Amino acid sequence: MHYLTGCAAELKIARKKQYQWSPEFPMLPLFEAFPRLEQELTCAALANLPTQISPMTALEKELGVSGLYIKRDDLSGNPYGGNKVRKLDFLLGRAMREGRRAVMTFGAAGSNHALATAIYARQLGLISINMLMPQTNAHSVRRNLLMSLRTGAELHYFTENRRLQWGVIQQMARHRLRDGVFPMQIPPGGSSPLGAVGFVNAAFELRKQVERGLLPEPHYIYAASGTMGTAIGLALGCAAAGLRSKIMAVCVTSPPHTSPEKGQQLFRATNDFLQRLDSSFPKELLSPERFELVYGFLGEKYGVYTEEAVAAVRQIKAAENIKLEGTYTGKAFAALLEAARSGTLKGKTTLFWNTYNGWDFSPEIQGLNYSALPKALHKYFEEEVQPLDRQP
Numbered sequence: 001m002h003y004l005t006g007c008a009a010e011l012k013i014a015r016k017k018q019y020q021w022s023p024e025f026p027m028l029p030l031f032e033a034f035p036r037l038e039q040e041l042t043c044a045a046l047a048n049l050p051t052q053i054s055p056m057t058a059l060e061k062e063l064g065v066s067g068l069y070i071k072r073d074d075l076s077g078n079p080y081g082g083n084k085v086r087k088l089d090f091l092l093g094r095a096m097r098e099g100r101r102a103v104m105t106f107g108a109a110g111s112n113h114a115l116a117t118a119i120y121a122r123q124l125g126l127i128s129i130n131m132l133m134p135q136t137n138a139h140s141v142r143r144n145l146l147m148s149l150r151t152g153a154e155l156h157y158f159t160e161n162r163r164l165q166w167g168v169i170q171q172m173a174r175h176r177l178r179d180g181v182f183p184m185q186i187p188p189g190g191s192s193p194l195g196a197v198g199f200v201n202a203a204f205e206l207r208k209q210v211e212r213g214l215l216p217e218p219h220y221i222y223a224a225s226g227t228m229g230t231a232i233g234l235a236l237g238c239a240a241a242g243l244r245s246k247i248m249a250v251c252v253t254s255p256p257h258t259s260p261e262k263g264q265q266l267f268r269a270t271n272d273f274l275q276r277l278d279s280s281f282p283k284e285l286l287s288p289e290r291f292e293l294v295y296g297f298l299g300e301k302y303g304v305y306t307e308e309a310v311a312a313v314r315q316i317k318a319a320e321n322i323k324l325e326g327t328y329t330g331k332a333f334a335a336l337l338e339a340a341r342s343g344t345l346k347g348k349t350t351l352f353w354n355t356y357n358g359w360d361f362s363p364e365i366q367g368l369n370y371s372a373l374p375k376a377l378h379k380y381f382e383e384e385v386q387p388l389d390r391q392p
């Protein structure tokens with residue numbers, strides 16, 4: 001199961017860039033706690049860590065609750081932040097270690113994950129092959145497609161699963177013939193056990209910030225759940241780090257992407273994976289005290305905005321000048337707002353984990369024309385965006 005067969009030169013590239021933490025944070029907190037893992041895992045050091053913790057005092061006043069904080073993963077990477085960077089650190093680290101030339105990943109047309117992969121693969125000199133599927137139209141879909149084009153990623157679009165499967169075979173074969181090695185496949189959202197390790201580390205990072213007095217130990221951590229890597233990584237990490245925080249994973253997709261079974265399976269697989277690499281990593285259980293799937297905020301389906309999400313996006317923007325969106329973080333934040341209103345958060349410490357990229361890359365795509373995209377994707381520019389995304 002090890003992947004030490006990579007080319008030594010690539011390994012050096014991946015290792016050369018070390019984490020530049022402050023002197024008190026000399027290495028990844030997960031590696032500090034389990035030094036063997038540093039030998040076994042390659043981290044591409046793409047993320048700017050630790051990300052800030054900020055109190056949301058204006059919002060506390062508005063809602064009449066205390067103890068509201070935000071984890072600024074929106075600034076986790078430059079030029080592109082959000083939750084995918086933490087996963088890509090380990091995923092692309094492995095691709096480099098294995099001497100791959102390309103990675104292949106999957107997502108909806110406007111996938112933040114596919115875009116993040118395109119941007120950071122390119123930074124490491126890898127080709128990103130993005131296999132895209134239909135999504136409800138939004139301005140963010142257009143922006144992400146243009147930015148992906150800008151990075152030079154290969155974009156392929158499929159409207160049916162069967163065609164996608166055939167496309168995977170074709171592209172894998174084509175790249176194998178050209179490069180001599182197969183592309184490394186990264187699952188949707190980067191939510192393999194290896195990707196989830198990024199959020200196991202994030203929980204250890206949070207523990208350090210609690211120890212430093214930046215916030216009390218949170219009772220609740222709210223995060224959007226799309227493919228579950230973020231929420232499950234945090235749940236496993238909190239358990240292993242001895243944090244008693246309960247992860248409130250707000251469903252923004254339907255099964256099989258988010259479900260109790262998927263959560264259990266990813267939790268177990270990630271835990272087993274880390275234990276295999278370092279036998280001192282503890283065996284944990286995903287219990288209801290640690291983890292809850294929050295239903296009721298998805299709306300019609302993935303990628304379709306809801307009135308509550310749009311209102312939540314407006315409220316946090318006005319109160320805290322934080323920019324969220326309607327597919328993931330607006331729905332997750334709407335769940336937090338609802339819990340605040342119903343009194344659940346009274347006397348508790350609540351952390352909102354901002355998983356959305358916070359950098360504005362519109363200057364980079366200024367003047368780019370969609371005509372260079374595969375023809376099947378033009379419709380996202382020629383057809384209207386969904387009604388709730390139409391106001392400026």
Ligand SMILES: *Cc1c(COP(=O)(O)O)cnc(C)c1O
Pocket residue numbers: 082083112113189191224225226227228229230231328329355356357
């Ligand atoms: C991908 C994504 C999520 C979901 O994270 P998962 O680990 O897939 O559950 C949440 N928020 C944003 C902004 C995302 O792009």
